[in-house]
Amino acid sequence: MRTGWNWLGVLPFFVFAVLFLVLPTMNIVIGAFRNPQGEFTLANLAGLSAPRIVDSFAISIRISLASAALGCLVGFAMAAAVVMGGVPAWLKAPLMTFSGVASNFAGVPLAFAFIATLGRVGLVTMLLRQWFGINIYAMGFNLLSFWGLTLTYLFFQIPLMILIITPALEGLRREWREAAEVLGASTGQYWRMVALPILFPSLLGAFALLFANSFGAVATAYALTGSSLSIVPIMLFAQIRGDVLQDPHLGYAMAFGMIVVTGIANLAYVIMRSRAERWMR
Amino acid sequence: MSFLNLDHLQKSFGSTQVVHDFSLSVDKGEFISFLGPSGCGKTTVLRMVAGFEEPSEGRILIDGQDVTRLRPNQRQIGMVFQAYALFPNLNVAENVGFGLKVAGVPRSERASRVAEMLELIGLPDMAARFPWQLSGGQQQRVALARALAPRPRVLLLDEPLSALDAKIRVSLRNQIREIQQQLGITTIFVTHDQEEALSISDRIVVMHRGIAEQTGTPPQIYNQPATEFVAGFVGKLNLFDATVLDRASGLVSLAGSEIRLNRPIPPGRVSLAARPEGLVLAETGIPAEVTGVEFLGSVQRLRARVGERDIVLDRFNTDASLPQTGDRLHLSPELSRWLLVSHEQ
Amino acid sequence: MKRLWSWGAIIAGALYFLLPLIGTLEFSLRMRRGEYSLDAYRSVLADPAFRATFGYSVAMALLTILLGVLIVVPTAYWVRLRLPRLRPVIEFITLLPLVIPAIVVVFGYIRLYNTSSLLPLTGSATGTNLLLLCGYATLALPYMYRAVDTGLSTLDVRSLTEAAQSLGAGWVRIIGNLILPNVMGAVMSGAFLSFAIVIGEFTMAALLNRPAFGPYMQLLGANRAYEPAALAVIAFAATWGCMGLMQLISRLASVRRTAR
CATH class of the missing domain: 2.40.50.140 (Nucleic acid-binding proteins)
Structure with missing residues (x-):
């Protein structure tokens, strides 16, 4: 080994990463297994089985799955339309720029935008009532609900998907499609046997990222609903602020639960990818 | 009656005409080369035969059947591309068996046909390898086997050698010619390399600016060039x-x-x-x-x-x-x- | 057929994305009863808290970019030059902030750097600002590292370095005068992404109790009707401006590179 003192060059990075990423996370993980006296315990984790906490995890996971799945689907459709769907080529640049903007347009302003659009006096709500006589709130729609939040999250999920998947779609070579076609494959067979398997790692990665993205999102939901919708990040937010729960170690356990959920999502991605990529270098 | 007929083909992209009134009759089992500089229209003619481009005018007949309006997957054609277009997610056997699989050939029959094809190209031990584990020459042989496995009526080769090293180029072109003669398959070979065309073709079509300048056997093309372009492009003059x-x-x-x-x-x-x-x-x-x-x-x-x-x-x-x-x-x-x-x- | 599907996807997507923007714009103009006006904007811009929090967040964003560049550029460069085997490790670490929710990270900060700890950063305003800054740099790390590493991949780092060393340049000079200018386009794109993330960030600032723009917007949203829509339009315009600048600069950088 002639690395010698070379590691000194990356020392600042590792110090930073340890102090502001690794140690804080470790602190939470360890805290989840300790009681206030610093002794080992599983009581905090057991506290997660309280019905309202289980419910909050359930609804969070459902929202994240739904917004990730729909985000992947719609984002993929839009990216595919632009890359290979035969629409004019000039559409691509504005779509990519817009996706860059919209994928970062999360948080508080996004909530405002959807309140102004689909809230009780929002533009679309009003227009639907005036023009078509459809009262979506009377029909059971509520922005502060599972579907309302999912619909809102899609505003940054779809563009994120477009940004991730467009380069992968562009990596599909024309010769693969032509070779499949000339060998007698239909368009469906080409997608099922060639294109989708090649895209599979990218699709999985995008799904895992989109899932984590919406699972950890606090600002949009908080600005939209206050603390009325009990998804996990909102509960944890309230807990850290000391508004609701008084047991700090339950907070540790909830944060640990969040890490476990996003960890599982990403672990699943890594495992499935390594299996899908056996044909890669 | 010849086997493959290209009848007054024309092709325009927008206002530029890239193929002018191209006609050719190919006999069954014949090996024809399209020779010309890049942009001469030779690849466009090949892609019209494959079905990737639709002719602006003219007809294409294979074995008496008019295929001009058929989609590529209905034409029963084999094609080898310039930059080994093997499917990266499939191994060698799966690549070679692809055309049989989409045609619904049963597994056992498929396996024996794949083995036969791998034997033919001299790579019987490579069935389980993935494309990235093969050299360029091996990949192109697998691509040839993949094209031939479903027993196509016509084989199209689109500059299959141009991405390879000079030495492999010579040995592979001889192998292609051997296999072609062994199977007696009607073949069109597109190249810009006159030596390649002269060495393995039954007949050569020299193309220039979308026009077939001369069609003839290699000795005819070389010894009796019909135009100044042919004379200058093929050999030194x-x-x-x-x-x-x-x-x-x-x-x-x-x-x-x-x-x-x-x-x-x-x-x-x-x-x-x-x-x-x-x-x-x-x-x-x-x-x-x-x-x-x-x-x-x-x-x-x-x-x-x-x-x-x-x-x-x-x-x-x-x-x-x-x-x-x-x-x-x-x-x-x-x-x-x-x-x-x-x-x- | 294919084209029909494509147009369908594009038009449906465009409707979904444009309607909230139009709705917000329309709503922000409705403050005066019966007619459109800019009253909501006037009210927002006249609010001293708006100026204070917006200024605070802009300053934090600029400092985040500075800190991010200082951490990421030398590291990415050094890993490419001397420690290529560490690359997977570094890449893994830089992707962690995408996996670990920000709220968990900031929760860790509060517990780890509280007043009774070894490093009581939350004890003073300056300390908390520093902590928030580091938190923002962590959030921006994945984007910054990706951008810079992609930029470096277009350079022959080893030859450049050896050429500079043979001319007698030291490390600071190599990184500052040679590497940094060459990856400036990439750094800028990472910088604008960081800016867009930091400017409206809510969770960390709220939990660390700093007077940033994100918590201000949330507070306004809870208490007012029309001003939040005006704020959303301003925030969207700011994000859009950032992206526009980013594209412009990366285009200029690539033009300059091809011209050279």
């Missing part, structure tokens, strides 16, 4: 400034010597020409001054000046002493093999 003395009997005069061509000179502007190896030295005849000598092993290459023209003359390496720069020699008007080249209008 020396042009001379000669004067026509009598068109009907084919008599011309070059630097004071009379040359009898023994065939009538066609109307229009023509040039007198000769291949480097078609020129023969003599004691008397057309005077030439040596401007350079290259010793190439089996061949001696002389550069010389005849009148206002620089020419090249090749002759076999014999015991005869090598001429020196500045020597004055003569070209034989009788023994040299003269060509007549028509100029484009």
Whole structure:
């Protein structure tokens, strides 16, 4: 080994990463297994089985799955339309720029935008009532609900998907499609046997990222609903602020639960990818 | 009745016409090369046969069936692409068996056909490898096996050798020709390399600016080029400034010597020409001054000046002493093999 | 058929994305009863808290970019030059902030750097600002590292370095005068992404109790009707401006590179 003192060059990075990423996370993980006296315990984790906490995890996971799945689907459709769907080529640049903007347009302003659009006096709500006589709130729609939040999250999920998947779609070579076609494959067979398997790692990665993205999102939901919708990040937010729960170690356990959920999502991605990529270098 | 008929094909992209009135009849089992520089339309014609481009005008018939409007996956054609288009997610056996699988061939039958094809290309042990584990030459052989496995009616080869090293290029082209003859499959081979085309084709179509300039056997193309473009693109050609003395009997005069061509000179502007190896030295005849000598092993290459023209003359390496720069020699008007080249209008 | 599907996807997507923007714009103009006006904007811009929090967040964003560049550029460069085997490790670490929710990270900060700890950063305003800054740099790390590493991949780092060393340049000079200018386009794109993330960030600032723009917007949203829509339009315009600048600069950088 002639690395010698070379590691000194990356020392600042590792110090930073340890102090502001690794140690804080470790602190939470360890805290989840300790009681206030610093002794080992599983009581905090057991506290997660309280019905309202289980419910909050359930609804969070459902929202994240739904917004990730729909985000992947719609984002993929839009990216595919632009890359290979035969629409004019000039559409691509504005779509990519817009996706860059919209994928970062999360948080508080996004909530405002959807309140102004689909809230009780929002533009679309009003227009639907005036023009078509459809009262979506009377029909059971509520922005502060599972579907309302999912619909809102899609505003940054779809563009994120477009940004991730467009380069992968562009990596599909024309010769693969032509070779499949000339060998007698239909368009469906080409997608099922060639294109989708090649895209599979990218699709999985995008799904895992989109899932984590919406699972950890606090600002949009908080600005939209206050603390009325009990998804996990909102509960944890309230807990850290000391508004609701008084047991700090339950907070540790909830944060640990969040890490476990996003960890599982990403672990699943890594495992499935390594299996899908056996044909890669 | 020939097997593959291209009938007055035309193709325009927007306002630019890339293929003009292209007609060709190919017999069953024939190996045809489309030869020409890039942008000459040869690949476009091939892609029209494959079905990737729709002709603006004209028809394509395979075995009497009009396939002009058929989609590529209905044409029963095999194709090998320039940059080994193997499916990266499938191993060699799965790649070769792809066409059989989509056609619904049962698994056992598929396996035996794949094994047979791998045997044919000389890679029987590579079935489980993935494309990235193969060299370029191996990938292209697998691509050939993949194209041949479903027993296509016509095989199309789109510059299959141009991404490979020079040495592999030669051995693979011989292998392609062997397999083609063994299977007796009608084949179109697109290339810009004249040596490739000359060495393995039954017939060559030389293309230029979307037009078939000449169609003929390799010796015809090389020895009797129909146009100046063909003569210049295929092999090296020396042009001379000669004067026509009598068109009907084919008599011309070059630097004071009379040359009898023994065939009538066609109307229009023509040039007198000769291949480097078609020129023969003599004691008397057309005077030439040596401007350079290259010793190439089996061949001696002389550069010389005849009148206002620089020419090249090749002759076999014999015991005869090598001429020196500045020597004055003569070209034989009788023994040299003269060509007549028509100029484009 | 294919084209029909494509147009369908594009038009449906465009409707979904444009309607909220139009709705917000329309809503922000409705403050005066019966007619459109800019009253909501006037009210927002006249609010001293708006200016204070917006200024605070802009300053934090600029400092985040500075800190990010200082951490990421030398590291990415050094890993490419001397420690290529560490690359997977570094890449893994830089992707962690995408996996670990920000709220968990900031929760860790509060517990780890509280007043009774070894490093009581939350004890003073300056300390908390520093902590928030580091938190923002962590959030921006994945984007910054990706951008810079992609930029470096277009350079022959080793040859450049050896050439500079043979001319007698030291490390600071190599990184500052040679590497940094060459990856400036990439750094800028990472910088604008960081800016867009930091400017409206809510969770960390709220939990660390700093007077940033994100918590201000949330507070306004809870208490007012029309001003939040005006704020959303301003925030969207700011994000859009950032992206526009980013594209412009990366285009200029690539033009300059091809011109050279």
